[in-house]
Amino acid sequence: NLGGRADPSAELRYLVEVSEDSQRRVLERAFEGEFDKVLVCASAAERPSPSQLELVLREEFEAKKALVTPSTVAAEALDALIAQLYRTEMESLGKPFVAEVVAQPSEKKTKAFCSNFGRQLPGGDDASTSEAPSSLFHARPDAVLADPSVPYFSMDAAAPLGAATLMAKTPLPKGASEFSSLHIVAAAGPLAAERAQGVASSAERAGKKAVSYSWPAISPDDINAEYEAFFRITSDMILNGADRASLLVFVADEGSQAEVAVAAILGMLPFRGMQVAFVTASSEHVDPLGCLRTASGLFEYSAQQPERMGRCPIAAMFGPLPDHVFRRPLAAWQPLKPTPTAEEKPAPFKIGALELPMVTFEGQYKAGVARLAELLHGHFGEGLFPVVAVGETGDALGYGRDILAAVDALGCPGFYFSHASGESF
Numbered sequence: 001n002l003g004g005r006a007d008p009s010a011e012l013r014y015l016v017e018v019s020e021d022s023q024r025r026v027l028e029r030a031f032e033g034e035f036d037k038v039l040v041c042a043s044a045a046e047r048p049s050p051s052q053l054e055l056v057l058r059e060e061f062e063a064k065k066a067l068v069t070p071s072t073v074a075a076e077a078l079d080a081l082i083a084q085l086y087r088t089e090m091e092s093l094g095k096p097f098v099a100e101v102v103a104q105p106s107e108k109k110t111k112a113f114c115s116n117f118g119r120q121l122p123g124g125d126d127a128s129t130s131e132a133p134s135s136l137f138h139a140r141p142d143a144v145l146a147d148p149s150v151p152y153f154s155m156d157a158a159a160p161l162g163a164a165t166l167m168a169k170t171p172l173p174k175g176a177s178e179f180s181s182l183h184i185v186a187a188a189g190p191l192a193a194e195r196a197q198g199v200a201s202s203a204e205r206a207g208k209k210a211v212s213y214s215w216p217a218i219s220p221d222d223i224n225a226e227y228e229a230f231f232r233i234t235s236d237m238i239l240n241g242a243d244r245a246s247l248l249v250f251v252a253d254e255g256s257q258a259e260v261a262v263a264a265i266l267g268m269l270p271f272r273g274m275q276v277a278f279v280t281a282s283s284e285h286v287d288p289l290g291c292l293r294t295a296s297g298l299f300e301y302s303a304q305q306p307e308r309m310g311r312c313p314i315a316a317m318f319g320p321l322p323d324h325v326f327r328r329p330l331a332a333w334q335p336l337k338p339t340p341t342a343e344e345k346p347a348p349f350k351i352g353a354l355e356l357p358m359v360t361f362e363g364q365y366k367a368g369v370a371r372l373a374e375l376l377h378g379h380f381g382e383g384l385f386p387v388v389a390v391g392e393t394g395d396a397l398g399y400g401r402d403i404l405a406a407v408d409a410l411g412c413p414g415f416y417f418s419h420a421s422g423e424s425f
Contacts, residue, residue, distance in 0.1 A: 033057065033059060034057075036057065037055040037058060038055070038058050038061040039053060039055055039078065040053075040054055040055075040056055040061065040074055041053055041054075041069050041074040041076075042054060042069075043069065043073070043077075047076075047080075048069075048073050048074075048076055048080070050078070050081035050084060052077060053077050053081065145309060145330060145354075147327060147328065148289055148303040148304070148308075148311065148312045148328060148330070149325055149326060149327045150288045150289060150312055150315065150316065150317060150325070150326045151171075151316050151317070151323075151324075151325050151326075152316075152318075152319065152324040152325065153169050153316060153317070153318050153323060154319070154320065154321060154322050155318050155319065155320065156320075157320040160198050160202070161198060161279060161318065162199070162202040162206075163182055163199050163200075163202045163206055163208060163210065163249075165318075166199065166247065166249055166277045166279075166316075166318065167179050167182075167208070169318075170247060170277045170315050170316040172245075172275070173244055173245055173274070173275050175245075176245040178245075179208075179245060179246060180209075180243055180245040180246050181208065181209040181210065181211070181241060181243075181246045181247070182199070182200075182203050182209065182210040182211070182246070182247050182248075182249055183210075183211050183213065183237050183240070183242050183246055183247070183248050183249070183274075184196050184199050184200050184210060184211070184212045184213065184248075184249045184251065185212075185213045185214070185248065185249070185250045185251070185263070185266060186213070186215065186251050187215050187250070187251060187252050187259050188216060188253060189253030189254070191253055192251045192252060193214070195281075196249075196251040197212070199249055199251065199279075209241070211240045211241075211242075213233050213236060213237070215233070215262060216229055218295065220295040220296055220297075222296070223296045223415065224417075226294055226295070226298070227299075227389075227417050227419075230262075230265060230266065230269065230299075231269070231419045233266060234269040234270050235420060237270055238270055242270055242274065244273075244274065246274050247274070247276075247277060248263075248266060248267050248274045248275065248277070248313075249276075249277045249279065250262070250263035250266065250276055250278050250279065251279045252280040252281070255280030255281060255284075255319065256282075256286065257286050257292055257293065258295040259280075260286050260288055260314065261292035261294045261299070261301055262294055263276050263314060264288065264301045264303075264312070264313045264314050265294070265313075266313075267313030267314065268301065273311065273313050275313070276313045276314050276315055276316075277315065277317075277318060278314050278316070278317045278318070279317075279319070280317065280318070281319065281320060282320075283320065283321070285324070287326050287328075288303070288312060288314040288317060288326060289302075289303045289304060289312060289326050289327070290328075291304075298387065298415065299387075301313075303328070304328050304330060304331050305330075305331060306330045306331055306332070307333070307354065309351070333354050333355070335354075335355060335356065336375060336376075336379045337357050338359070340359060341371075343361060343362050343363035344359045344360070344361055344362070344371075345359065345360045345362060346358075346359055347360055366402075369403055369406050370406055372403060372406070373403065373406035373407045373410055374410070376407060377407065377410045377412060382411065382412070384412040385412065385413075385414050386403075386412060386414035386415075387414055387415045388400045388401075388403060388414065388415070389416075389418070389419060390418055390419075391418070391419060391420070392419070392420060394418075395418035400416060400418070401416060
């Protein structure tokens with residue numbers, strides 16, 4: 001807000017309005033390298049002190065590189081600083097602190113440029129990947145990712161459904177002791193609207209904040225309206241105070257697979273996802289862990305895909321059928337692992353138990369876009385149908401359209417969407 005006037009170009013980031021002017025100033029400082037800094041240690045002692053750590057501009061670092069102590073010294077001092085912070089916190093809580101002993105790096109050199117990057121495609125050198133992993137992280141990925149499951153709770157179709165029941169039976173998100181608020185979405189149809197109003201009224205009587213939304217009636221061939229509805233409703237949820245401890249209640253009209261898909265995608269978009277309670281009057285089960293497609297057929301969700309980290313937004317279902325638990329195993333993780341060219345620098349990375357083989361392309365922009373399109377086409381084949389969705393900034397810069405055009409040129413046309421920028425998406 002500028003002097004009482006709303007800034008139409010401002011963005012909402014973590015519920016804080018950031019003006020277009022402020023964003024521009026920060027980006028200009030970033031382009032000037034003001035935030036590009038390197039951590040160095042002023043001491044070459046065997047046990048460097050955290051107090052000797054310093055952040056210096058990369059430009060200064062490069063100029064004095066020969067005089068700076070090795071990065072391993074800075075890493076040891078940083079490790080000591082982190083241990084010191086944890087020790088202080090644990091001691092303030094009256095708990096013992098045990099520092100983790102970090103194994104020293106092996107002197108053994110990798111046999112191939114991409115040996116730590118993952119298994120090579122045919123033709124690549126995979127000799128260095130034959131060594132068996134020794135840690136629990138590698139040996140038992142199931143200790144990190146569990147197979148998804150969703151409980152179905154039986155309810156009396158004639159009895160009013162209360163918010164208290166939904167909050168009591170729907171599993172809480174990690175780290176939460178209760179649901180902070182309810183966000184109730186009614187599917188298109190009079191039955192859904194009536195039942196959603198009942199849930200909202202019961203939440204009000206219980207003193208729990210509840211906000212209502214309506215999923216519009218959309219023609220199955222209106223893909224743009226479907227996409228816009230997803231982002232309009234989830235944006236409204238964030239503006240209405242939804243957080244990761246909120247419960248999204250989706251009240252279905254027919255209880256169809258398309259409605260379950262809408263509920264799952266709505267629950268997946270805000271932040272890193274909200275718990276969803278799906279309410280249905282259908283006399284048939286719809287498996288929330290199967291491949292769910294919206295009415296248009298363009299947008300789909302599958303909790304079995306390992307890249308979903310075993311997390312299904314549909315946390316619980318409520319309907320007239322007997323109690324039941326849906327279970328499915330996670331599919332095998334098969335990431336794209338190209339043999340890197342001279343312009344590509346691998347960046348080994350993992351989230352949970354999943355290896356994410358990232359690559360930094362250090363060549364010309366157009367060549368990088370063409371290379372990405374080539375890899376996608378080679379991995380997925382002629383059946384590739386790209387759906388490119390970018391924020392307003394990426395849309396203005398043209399990144400998304402360039403990638404779609406490059407894939408289209410290989411005989412794989414698709415769809416392009418843009419949405420409001422922000423950390424939520």
